Amino acid sequence: MKIAVVCANGKAGQLIVKEALDRGLDVTAVVRSENKSAATKVLAKDLFDLTAADLAGFDVVVDAFGA
Numbered sequence: 001m002k003i004a005v006v007c008a009n010g011k012a013g014q015l016i017v018k019e020a021l022d023r024g025l026d027v028t029a030v031v032r033s034e035n036k037s038a039a040t041k042v043l044a045k046d047l048f049d050l051t052a053a054d055l056a057g058f059d060v061v062v063d064a065f066g067a
Helices: 011-022
Strands: 002-006 026-031 041-044 060-063
Touching: 002 011, 011 026
Parallel strands: 002 026, 002 060, 026 041
Antiparallel strands: none
């Protein structure tokens, strides 16, 4: 299963990425700056600039944005 974790550099995002990788899932971190998560696949784009086309290839999109 291919999943994207939006805001993967945050506290919750890093934990979600690690758990998904531990479960053997194909994880892509969506980050706006340098990747700090355990994911090796990265989509460097700001949360507010994401389009449907950016996320079209994923089975699941996890939003870890926290305000």
